[in-house]
Amino acid sequence: MSVMMQIFGGSLLLLVCLSIHISILLGAITVLRHMRSRFHDPAPMRRWVLVFAIALFAVVGSNTIEVWVLALAILALGALPTIADAIYFALTTYTTLGYGDLVLGDGYRIFGAFGSVSGLLAFGLSTAFLVNLFSRVVPSDLD
16 A cells, blocks of 8 residues: 555545544533433432443444444455454554564554544544533532
């Protein structure tokens, strides 16, 4: 795979993954807003558990989907031979852990690096989402 194709493919992967991530987080916000208008539990702890369960489900779910997208792209390109190798590589790359025990060939390394950029940005969005949610939900019940 040429350098330009790796950059193009990696950029496309990045856009797809971040679109998935943002769509799921926006969907979670919509659900949480709808829930807020309809769910009035006098016990704030139950409400907190429900709110954060929905938020964590959205964060973990979106990251899981993106790892699968990266793994399937790597497998489709023939960069790794098995789905197990592709998932392992995608997961360690997406989390930017990158053990280095499984690497892509020269023709796929730039493409693979876009997986770590995608993970880095997605984890940043997830962190901002959870921090914002915490700052909105918890203090209003503590007043």
